[in-house]
Amino acid sequence: MSQDPLVVLSAFMDGEPVAPDALAAALLAPGAREALLDFAALRAGLAGDDSRPSPALHRAMDKVLSRRRGHGWPVWRLLQSAAAVVVLALAVLGAMSLRTHFYGRGPEEPPQATRIIQFTPGVDWHEGGPQ
Amino acid sequence: MTMRRAKAGTALVALVTTAAGHVTGDDAAQRRKATLEIRVVATASGEATHPIGSWGSGPLEEGASMAAHMQVKLLPAAEGSPCQNWSSNVTMSVSPPRAADGPFPLWEIEGKVRHVDMDNIKVAFAWKRRSEPGSGSSPDASDRGEVTLSEGGRVLLDFVPVLEASSGCYRNVALELSASIPEDPAFKDRRVGYDLWLVSEDHGKRLTRRLQLIGKQGESVAFDYGMFHSKLPVVPRPDKGSDLLETTVSGSIRSRIQPDGSIEVLLAAHREARPSDGAWATAANGSKRVRAVAGETLRLELPPPRKVIDHVDEPATFSFLAEQHIALILTPTLVE
Numbered sequence: 342m343s344q345d346p347l348v349v350l351s352a353f354m355d356g357e358p359v360a361p362d363a364l365a366a367a368l369l370a371p372g373a374r375e376a377l378l379d380f381a382a383l384r385a386g387l388a389g390d391d392s393r394p395s396p397a398l399h400r401a402m403d404k405v406l407s408r409r410r411g412h413g414w415p416v417w418r419l420l421q422s423a424a425a426v427v428v429l430a431l432a433v434l435g436a437m438s439l440r441t442h443f444y445g446r447g448p449e450e451p452p453q454a455t456r457i458i459q460f461t462p463g464v465d466w467h468e469g470g471p472q
Numbered sequence: 473m474t475m476r477r478a479k480a481g482t483a484l485v486a487l488v489t490t491a492a493g494h495v496t497g498d499d500a501a502q503r504r505k506a507t508l509e510i511r512v513v514a515t516a517s518g519e520a521t522h523p524i525g526s527w528g529s530g531p532l533e534e535g536a537s538m539a540a541h542m543q544v545k546l547l548p549a550a551e552g553s554p555c556q557n558w559s560s561n562v563t564m565s566v567s568p569p570r571a572a573d574g575p576f577p578l579w580e581i582e583g584k585v586r587h588v589d590m591d592n593i594k595v596a597f598a599w600k601r602r603s604e605p606g607s608g609s610s611p612d613a614s615d616r617g618e619v620t621l622s623e624g625g626r627v628l629l630d631f632v633p634v635l636e637a638s639s640g641c642y643r644n645v646a647l648e649l650s651a652s653i654p655e656d657p658a659f660k661d662r663r664v665g666y667d668l669w670l671v672s673e674d675h676g677k678r679l680t681r682r683l684q685l686i687g688k689q690g691e692s693v694a695f696d697y698g699m700f701h702s703k704l705p706v707v708p709r710p711d712k713g714s715d716l717l718e719t720t721v722s723g724s725i726r727s728r729i730q731p732d733g734s735i736e737v738l739l740a741a742h743r744e745a746r747p748s749d750g751a752w753a754t755a756a757n758g759s760k761r762v763r764a765v766a767g768e769t770l771r772l773e774l775p776p777p778r779k780v781i782d783h784v785d786e787p788a789t790f791s792f793l794a795e796q797h798i799a800l801i802l803t804p805t806l807v808e
Contacts, residue, residue, distance in 0.1 A: 344510045409658070413633075425650035450680060451669035451671060451678065451680060451768065451769075451801040452667075452769045452770045452801070452803060454770055454771035454801055455768055455769055455770075456762075456764075456769075456770050456772055457770075457773065458760060458762060458770070458771065458772045458773070459772075459773050459775075460741075460758045460760060460772065460773065460774060460775055462756075462775050462778075465758045465759060465760060466754060466756055466757070466775050467757060467758060468754075468755070468756050468777070468778055469754070469755060469756065469757065
């Protein structure tokens with residue numbers, strides 16, 4: 342079964358192992374050159390914006406996505422996975438922070454008593470409910 | 473102010489107090505005073521019982537006494553008025569009136585303060601009841617005795633059903649006595665912080681719970697640690713029993729800062745245990761009065777419930793209870 346040429350090219354750009362004959366076939370496919378340029382633009386956009394997607398990245402993504410028409414791109418899936426990992430990491434950090442807030446402050450053991458006082462049954466300790 | 477800051481602030485006070493030579497735990501009695509209040513309460517038809525007159529005396533030192541006369545009058549406001557509009561009147565005086573005025577009671581009361589401690593005020597009392605002879609008048613009566621009251625506690629001395637027609641909506645009147653300890657003006661606005669821990673240890677398992685409370689001088693502050701469970705090593709009643717034991721610990725703390733800087737603490741505790749199926753329960757309570765230096769940590773051991781309950785044949789459960797050590801660890805501090 343032949344692979345989608347753009348998927349092969351995307352995987353190649355992402356550094357994934359690609360069979361040489363599959364890569365050769367993909368490079369001969371129509372639009373392969375444009376796709377490679379799009380991927381390069383996408384990488385450049387990612388490298389130039391470390392906080393939030395830039396307009397250039399949005400444009401590049403729109404271009405790629407409109408060309409794929411519903412088919413998932415490995416790079417896009419990578420972005421989705423990365424976003425999910427970031428959200429998960431933030432949630433874990435938040436939970437750890439909350440735990441620290443509730444349990445991390447103050448001692449969990451009482452201070453050492455300097456005096457021990459015993460109730461004496463029958464004298465100041467009696468069976469029954471509160472008086 | 474946080475408890476931590478309060479504790480830090482009071483550590484110096486504790487140090488100074490200790491350096492001044494105060495002996496921790498010194499319960500030397502101080503001359504305390506109590507205020508006695510005589511109150512007449514009445515119950516109108518369809519309404520809650522409410523006070524219609526009171527007479528307070530004090531502060532009274534131990535051995536001091538008071539006397540009062542209280543003449544009750546129940547007055548209809550207007551013909552056809554609803555019950556709420558009926559009024560009452562209690563005439564109070566120190567000197568005795570010549571005679572009872574009307575069909576309602578004239579009480580002559582004497583009270584003497586015998587002993588005053590926190591939540592422990594002994595009062596001797598004597599009272600006489602008279603009323604003007606006539607239809608519906610209550611018969612003369614008298615009584616005397618001694619009563620121990622908690623602070624703010626009260627005792628019903630006399631109860632008179634109202635039978636006289638002119639009483640309108642009133643169904644009864646009663647006489648009650650209450651006692652309290654007046655606060656020293658120098659300390660009455662001071663507050664005491666309580667760092668109160670519960671520690672439960674049984675068979676190598678340890679549970680701690682912490683409460684941080686603040687109470688005004690002389691104020692009783694309640695605490696309740698809720699329920700905690702212990703798993704019994706055996707099922708006591710294989711047919712229907714539960715192997716979970718439920719324990720609750722609650723109580724109250726009242727304290728007063730003393731002129732020497734120490735804190736007199738009265739701690740009342742209640743310990744209860746029962747299997748989670750509720751087949752039985754055993755409870756005990758007690759109170760302890762101690763003198764502590766601010767910032768001092770006290771451990772109060774709460775004895776286990778008694779070993780035997782009638783009709784409960786679960787020796788293993790009670791052995792478990794006997795080995796369940798529960799203590800309250802209290803550090804009182806002065807809150808600035």
